[in-house]
Amino acid sequence: MRTRPLKVALLGCGVVGSEVARIMTTHADDLAARIGAPVELAGVAVRRPDKVREGIDPALITTDATALVKRGDLDVVVEVIGGIEPARTLITTAFEHGASVVSANKALLAQDGAALHAAAEEHGKDLYYEAAVAGAIPLIRPLRESLAGDKVNRVLGIVNGTTNFILDKMDSTGAGYQEALDEATALGYAEADPTADVEGFDAAAKAAILAGIAFHTRVRLDDVHREGMTEVTAADFASAKEMGCTIKLLAICERAEDGASVTARVHPAMIPLSHPLASVRGAYNAVFVESDASGRLMFYGPGAGGSPTASAVLGDLVAVARNRINGTTGPGESAYAALPVSPMGEVVTRYHISLDVADKPGVLAQVATVFAEHGVSIDTVRQQGKDGEASLVVVTHRASDAALGGTVEALRKLDTVRGVASIMRVEGE
Amino acid sequence: MRTRPLKVALLGCGVVGSEVARIMTTHADDLAARIGAPVELAGVAVRRPDKVREGIDPALITTDATALVKRGDLDVVVEVIGGIEPARTLITTAFEHGASVVSANKALLAQDGAALHAAAEEHGKDLYYEAAVAGAIPLIRPLRESLAGDKVNRVLGIVNGTTNFILDKMDSTGAGYQEALDEATALGYAEADPTADVEGFDAAAKAAILAGIAFHTRVRLDDVHREGMTEVTAADFASAKEMGCTIKLLAICERAEDGASVTARVHPAMIPLSHPLASVRGAYNAVFVESDASGRLMFYGPGAGGSPTASAVLGDLVAVARNRINGTTGPGESAYAALPVSPMGEVVTRYHISLDVADKPGVLAQVATVFAEHGVSIDTVRQQGKDGEASLVVVTHRASDAALGGTVEALRKLDTVRGVASIMRVEGE
Known part of the structure; x- marks a missing residue:
């Protein structure tokens, strides 16, 4: 020595x-x-x-x-x-x-x-x-070294313990966002100013780092589409349960199907209870990595502390x-692939949309027409009447975020649609 | 370049x-x-x-x-x-x-x-x-490099896909060992001669490698206590369910509580359904690593193919x-700690023992006395009568494998004990 x-x-x-x-x-x-x-x-x-x-x-x-x-x-x-x-x-x-x-x-x-x-x-x-x-979860080294001979297609993970604690609490107790946040703050899981966590800035930074390494491409914080989880409601969790899902704040880095571009995003999403990420409790973190040869790997552990x-x-x-x-150095930055980072509109996934509509005949037909006109194919619709008002829950097949955005904009203009109660992406299927 | x-x-x-x-x-x-x-x-x-x-x-x-x-x-x-x-x-x-x-x-x-x-x-x-x-699961590199600044205390994992497929099948369908093995063979998950898998040789080799790296100590195949899973029965799974457990073939590498020695073993064990390893299905592998600073990490993915x-x-x-x-090389063997590898008798864990006993008064007192004499403390006992015969299910607190072995030997000598139907370790609690 x-x-x-x-x-x-x-x-x-x-x-x-x-x-x-x-x-x-x-x-x-x-x-x-x-x-x-x-x-x-x-x-x-x-x-x-x-x-x-x-x-x-x-x-x-x-x-x-x-x-x-x-x-x-x-x-x-x-x-x-x-x-x-x-x-x-x-x-x-x-x-x-x-x-x-x-x-x-x-x-x-x-x-x-x-x-x-x-x-x-x-x-x-x-x-x-x-x-x-x-x-503590080894992620950078496995992505940079263990998977150096593989082609990573997707990184999907819970990378912020504070928000996972809050969402887990909402899921298990039926609490609202503020109540769950207050408990997280009291227990020291959330900071006095929780903005960086609950608005997804922390997770977006991690998504940028993971996407960069996974795809051998420079991905900056500004390239990451970011939505926080402050507007997730107890009603959203009730809807998720009806679908056999829960809600998690996910960081998702994906290679486009044609391999020519990548996307990185952070937002709350429904995820099936059968998915291993659904059972990540409290302030724990877990990240799925999907690659050509290795298939699906998961890394799980304490994400902070x-x-x-x-x-x-x-x-x-x-x-x-x-x-x-x-007298040497380890692997440095690997950005040789230099793939373009596509905007959120090009992301393709599924959606769960709750609409408040007038309770009269023909509404479903109108709504369905709007989805069809924007090329968004409907998987299931559930209609529920209550005192002259009704709610319509639509789950779509895979469609681009841009197409879904256009659909929602058109739906808002319908006289029979009183409001769009929530839009949530469905991931991990 | x-x-x-x-x-x-x-x-x-x-x-x-x-x-x-x-x-x-x-x-x-x-x-x-x-x-x-x-x-x-x-x-x-x-x-x-x-x-x-x-x-x-x-x-x-x-x-x-x-x-x-x-x-x-x-x-x-x-x-x-x-x-x-x-x-x-x-x-x-x-x-x-x-x-x-x-x-x-x-x-x-x-x-x-x-x-x-x-x-x-x-x-x-x-x-x-x-x-x-x-x-494909990154394990050697994370243990050897990511955790190089930490102190690993336990590695607990499912490292053989064939046996996990068989046990998962037995658990989900109630099938016996042979039936589940036949299905694994038909589907290509088990080889024509399944000995290396079902007798735990494959898992024991992996346990030796993992223990060596985790504890910076040479651990050879011969140092690993090995029990296969060919004697696990549908009745064992029924007992496990009653305990809120399932059965997995586990590789377990542990540092003794005093830090002065290590053990490595492979055997079937009951594990609580709430433990993340319990939900590892089919031919998947997953390994828990418990360390001083990083806490509990889990690595999950396809273990073969x-x-x-x-x-x-x-x-x-x-x-x-x-x-x-x-012009360099990576980290080589790290065996500087050179800790002794203790025999199985020194392993401390919990046990689930099923006894066939005579259905008459005083049997439980006799059995309880034998446990006490060998210093094995009983956690729960469940007694079930059936036509003059009865079964007694004992779950112990933590005790050494040697103490448990002595207890079982003495139990077999009791006139009132007709037979020891099964002994299974309880892990992951």
């Missing part, structure tokens, strides 16, 4: 960072044996230097992250600050000063992954970020450290 | 080998882009040279596998022959003549993994074998080829 230690700097020492530091200390012997050299915590950049940090030598603490990454003697910089700046500048500065980087920063990777990969390559350094998607995310960070740290000792 | 192609030889061209060759040909451009150099099929060793092999240049076919691996210009040898010899000699010969090796050979890896790893290291070559365990296994082989081929171009 090499005796000179590898020097590791930690940017950020919150829930994840403190756990990374703890494991680096308590499992130092194991890490050394697995890497082939000891690792040494060389510095920890924090915002609040006065906070007591158990197990971390106070002499290592600094508020000057920039000076830390410019030291020049670092082997690996672990970035667990999150957000765009100063994380982005610190990472590129780390590359410029000779360090490889392990990051858990999904927002930054989804927005600037290409530029960061280019910076890593320019300086001959590694950029690893397993922890950016689905916490200090310890699980630290496990992913440390797995990357070991890999990057081994590369460092071998 | 490097223009000189990497030369790949294929040993074996059956279900898996022909699929590897097909994908190498049809996806040549993708593989070249991902590796950074084209790959060329340089030779294919087969037993039956006259068989028509679509898409493979007949000039590449040879029956002389030894001469092929001795060519000296090969970059990677893909071994998909299976069995111990000639595979073992061919792999070591390949190392000696400058090639790295990708293998799908679980039996060989479980028996001689240490020697093969040593040979690879001696010659500075790679030995990869993702396809040896659970087909030409295409899925070929996907795993090609993922390894890409990794080994990249290493080759970078």
Whole structure:
């Protein structure tokens, strides 16, 4: 074993960072044996230097992250600050000063992954970020390496634990969105400002990262169609149950059937109870990967939390450290396929539409005509009358999102349609 | 991109080998882009040279596998022959003549993994074998790399598709073992001689490989306690249902609670219906990995078949080829922990025991005394009378396998115990 230690700097020492530091200390012997050299915590950049940090030598603490990454003697910089700046500048500065980087920063990777990969390559350094998607669940490495000889056609997953907790609660208790959110907040599953989770920004960032790796194509956050789950109602869950389904916030990355383009999207969707993703409970995450040769694989586990995310960070740290000792780097960005990312209108799936209609003869015929005119084929219709009003629940066959949008617009113009109560996509069939 | 192609030889061209060759040909451009150099099929060793092999240049076919691996210009040898010899000699010969090796050979890896790893290291070559365990499911790489910074405590999985198909059939239809086996054979899920599957040899080999990697300790096939599933009856499934369980053939690798030793075993076991492994249907495989930091991860997918296994082989081929171009090798054997492998008697779990007893007062007291004398604590007892005979179903708390064995031996000696109808371990709680 090499005796000179590898020097590791930690940017950020919150829930994840403190756990990374703890494991680096308590499992130092194991890490050394697995890497082939000891690792040494060389510095920890924090915002609040006065906070007591158990197990971390106070002499290592600094508020000057920039000076830390410019030291020049670092082997690996672990970035667990999150957000765009100063994380982005610190990472590129780390590359410029000779360090490889392990990051858990999904927002930054989804927005600037290409530029960061280019910076890593320019300086001959590694950029690893397993922890950016689905916490401890190995996904980046399996997609990038295990499936490197296969052709991935679809990635379909629950990649946000907060929203899964809320939707699971709504499903199991009949609670409304606000009530379930309040419980998630009280239990610490949702942040005080839950926007990033419930509006799907977090999941969209992960979808961009997964789509990019799965399809060897650059996919940015802006390319991902995003709908949050704040408008999912108890009535939607009742409708889903009638269909033998539940509702999940899904990240879906797909190769078009002709193989010439890809799409990435995040939205709530109905999914059959028989689908393995339907039984993913609480704050757990799970991702399905469908490929030509391997068929359907599923990866399941805790999608967030200090310890699980630290496990992913440390797995990357070991890999990057081994590369460092071998004088090599791991696989960098693979974007050679450069497939176009199609807009949401080109996505083809099924739809569940609830309409409030007048309870009189001929309404169904009118509605059915509108679907037919827009080329959307109806699978089933269920009609329910109540005091002069009626509801019509239509489930379609596969159709493009654009065709469905045109259909709904035309339906709204019908005198007999009082309102479109809900539109939900049906996935996983 | 490097223009000189990497030369790949294929040993074996059956279900898996022909699929590897097909994908190498049809996806040549993708593989070249991902590796950074084209790959060329340089030779294919087969037993039956006259068989028509679509898409493979007949000039590449040879029956002389030894001469092929001795060519000296090969970059990677893909071994998909299976069995111990000639595979073992061919792999070591390949190392000696400058090639790295990708293998799908679980039996060989479980028996001689240490020697093969040593040979690879001696010659500075790679030995990869993702396809040896659970087909396309990424398991070796996640254990070896993603969890390299974590401490794995347990691996619990369904790693044999044939037996899972049979048990699933027995569970869902009430069929007996032979009937379910016959159906599996007719559908091609079981081989003409199903011994390796139904007696647990196949699963035991995978358990040895998984335990070795998970615990950084050499675990050989002989270290794995193995019980087949040929004696599982419809009555066992009925008992399991009463307990809210089903029966699966499980591979279980565990670190002892004191961390000082490990165990590895394969046997049928009851598992609660609420456990995710209980809903793994048909010939699918799934593996739970429990670690200190990452918590419970599950990996699920097709555990066998030409295409899925070929996907795993090609993922390894890409990794080994990249290493080759970078002039490096991936992580080799990691056996530094060198923990002792404890015998089955030291395994601690719960048990479900069905006894045929005389239907007279005092029997339960006698039986309960025997359990107490052997230090096995009873959780529940259910007594059922029928025409002067009675059955007693005992479910225990956690106890060592040795203590349970002593208990059963003593029970058999009781006059009032007519027979021990079944003993089954209860896992996954």
